[in-house]
Amino acid sequence: LDFYAASCPNVEMLVKNAVRSVSSTDSTLPGKLLRLLFHDCMVEGCDGSVLLRGNGTERTDPANKSLDGFSVVESIKQLLEVLCPGTVSCADILALAARDAVEMTGGPSAEVPMGRRDGRVSSASSVRSNIVDTSFTLDQMIHLFNSKGLSLDDLVTLSGAHTIGFAHCSAFSDRFEVDSNGRLKLIDGSLDKNYVAQLMNQCPVDANESTTVSNDPETTFVFDNQYYRNLVASKGLFQSDSVLFSDKRTREQVENFAESQEGFFGRWGESFMKLTVVDVKTGNEGEIRRECNVING
Ligand code: HEM
Ligand SMILES: [Ca+2]
Numbered sequence: 001l002d003f004y005a006a007s008c009p010n011v012e013m014l015v016k017n018a019v020r021s022v023s024s025t026d027s028t029l030p031g032k033l034l035r036l037l038f039h040d041c042m043v044e045g046c047d048g049s050v051l052l053r054g055n056g057t058e059r060t061d062p063a064n065k066s067l068d069g070f071s072v073v074e075s076i077k078q079l080l081e082v083l084c085p086g087t088v089s090c091a092d093i094l095a096l097a098a099r100d101a102v103e104m105t106g107g108p109s110a111e112v113p114m115g116r117r118d119g120r121v122s123s124a125s126s127v128r129s130n131i132v133d134t135s136f137t138l139d140q141m142i143h144l145f146n147s148k149g150l151s152l153d154d155l156v157t158l159s160g161a162h163t164i165g166f167a168h169c170s171a172f173s174d175r176f177e178v179d180s181n182g183r184l185k186l187i188d189g190s191l192d193k194n195y196v197a198q199l200m201n202q203c204p205v206d207a208n209e210s211t212t213v214s215n216d217p218e219t220t221f222v223f224d225n226q227y228y229r230n231l232v233a234s235k236g237l238f239q240s241d242s243v244l245f246s247d248k249r250t251r252e253q254v255e256n257f258a259e260s261q262e263g264f265f266g267r268w269g270e271s272f273m274k275l276t277v278v279d280v281k282t283g284n285e286g287e288i289r290r291e292c293n294v295i296n297g
């Protein structure tokens, strides 16, 4: 926790101020940073591999197409290279920024250990097998999370991240089909009717590719337990959200979190910390990148 105490004592404050400053003009940033960390940690561990640009990198895989927030991490790095050159890894910056994003939107604060090294490998071909798809069964999600040291409890808790942010229409189009009249029809009858009507309205058949809807329409920009209330009310956006309430292995925890925001917040810190240390590189592994979007030459 005090990894940079001597080498860059103000790093936490600097990252926090930067995230706060950009978020005050762009309220969509916190969600982007939180998702960016998730996608980083699942592939090659929390090593900043997702931040690398170029042909064939993780970013070029379709599953990462809608990731955003890169430029904020890059500019925080530029600032830190002036204040503490060659010291703070991009992987650590991203972990701190995601932690701050949650706190800044009203969520719990969490302790994030530092000392991650940046990876030198980023390959699109590693993305598909390590990123959860919205069509996954609960068993598939459990399996993937377990392989990263994350439990069923962690899966339910971390999915609460969908209390903020947005999703493109294509991200949940598998829940609808186009009928013979060219209209959208719900495949999965378990969703709340009004919610479905709302989604169809926002995402018509001819919706623009860039159209998005709120993950949590009730409190889009607030990190609260509304996500779990939505699940209980049959208003989960993705199939992978809804299944957390429909499957009896996870229903009770969803109900608990829906009833108690303290319960959710109380669990968040531990699960989030576990996410931020997935397969980390330490010691002499990897490197401290000078720029977050490219490995050192
Ligand atoms: C467990 C299975 C999960 C699945 C299948 C999933 C899938 C998705 C999808 C498809 C989107 C919409 C992306 C878009 O269309 O732009 C999304 C958004 C998001 N996800 Fe997840 N996710 C999962 C878990 C998580 C976890 C564990 C976190 C973080 C701890 C997370 C954080 C987010 C955030 C913050 C957004 C909003 C992003 C934004 O506003 O740009 N998700 N997720
Ligand atoms: Ca990574």
Ligand SMILES: [Ca+2]
Pocket: 163, 164, 216, 218, 219, 220, 221, 222, 223, 224, 225, 226, 227
């Ligand atoms: Ca919310």
